[in-house]
Amino acid sequence: MTDTDNTLPRAVVEAKDGRRYTLRPIQPSDAPSLMRGYQALSPQERWFRMLHAVPELSEAAAEAFCTPDLTRDFCLVLEGQDELAGEILGGARITGEHNGRDCEFSVSLRPEVRGLGLAQQALRMALQLAAAAGYQRAYGTISRDNRGMINLAVLLGFNIRQDPDDPACVIAEKTLTP
Numbered sequence: 009m010t011d012t013d014n015t016l017p018r019a020v021v022e023a024k025d026g027r028r029y030t031l032r033p034i035q036p037s038d039a040p041s042l043m044r045g046y047q048a049l050s051p052q053e054r055w056f057r058m059l060h061a062v063p064e065l066s067e068a069a070a071e072a073f074c075t076p077d078l079t080r081d082f083c084l085v086l087e088g089q090d091e092l093a094g095e096i097l098g099g100a101r102i103t104g105e106h107n108g109r110d111c112e113f114s115v116s117l118r119p120e121v122r123g124l125g126l127a128q129q130a131l132r133m134a135l136q137l138a139a140a141a142g143y144q145r146a147y148g149t150i151s152r153d154n155r156g157m158i159n160l161a162v163l164l165g166f167n168i169r170q171d172p173d174d175p176a177c178v179i180a181e182k183t184l185t186p
């Protein structure tokens with residue numbers, strides 16, 4: 009994706025406090041803000057996001073994250089306001105598998121804007137894009153300790169089951185319909 013990419017939609021979403029936020033595709037110039045946002049997560053939240061120890065995002069990792077493979081992946085981010093103007097607040101990502109049927113979701117939000125329904129709206133829109141692109145199943149691996157993410161997945165209609173490969177995690181999965 010380039011900074012002028014217009015192939016994915018921009019949307020305005022309303023938070024629970026009545027504020028309106030722009031939700032748009034991630035772009036390469038978001039990399040420095042992505043790194044700052046990752047540092048704003050607590051160590052446990054970084055673990056929840058990555059499911060292994062990644063104390064900080066390298067520049068290379070952030071740049072790669074900000075240039076998704078648009079033939080398979082979607083990544084939507086929320087734009088910050090006021091003291092977070094110019095920053096991205098986080099958002100939702102869909103990573104498609106080569107089989108064209110399955111895709112993995114991930115979601116993350118800066119602590120300053122939690123509890124406002126923003127992660128839910130970002131993930132809903134990313135899942136709609138995935139369904140429209142023809143993916144039939146979305147899934148994500150979630151730490152058992154991550155009650156917030158498990159609740160969010162249940163709210164969005166995901167079924168939760170034990171991860172057969174890791175007793176510390178569950179798999180959230182959902183059939184997508186266009």
Ligand SMILES: CC(C)(COP(=O)(O)OP(=O)(O)OC[C@H]1O[C@@H](n2cnc3c(N)ncnc32)[C@H](O)[C@@H]1OP(=O)(O)O)[C@@H](O)C(=O)NCCC(=O)NCCS
Binds near residue numbers: 053118126160163
């Ligand atoms: C999980 C995360 C994305 C939720 O972000 P958020 O914007 O606060 O979530 P929302 O406000 O959209 O919450 C939607 C619903 O999810 C559930 N939920 C979210 N956070 C919750 C929490 N801390 N405790 C309980 N339920 C929670 C609730 O059902 C909530 O609905 P409600 O507010 O009407 O009760 C955020 O906490 C985060 O970034 N965590 C760190 C990274 C992470 O764990 N990512 C997931 C990796 S799989």
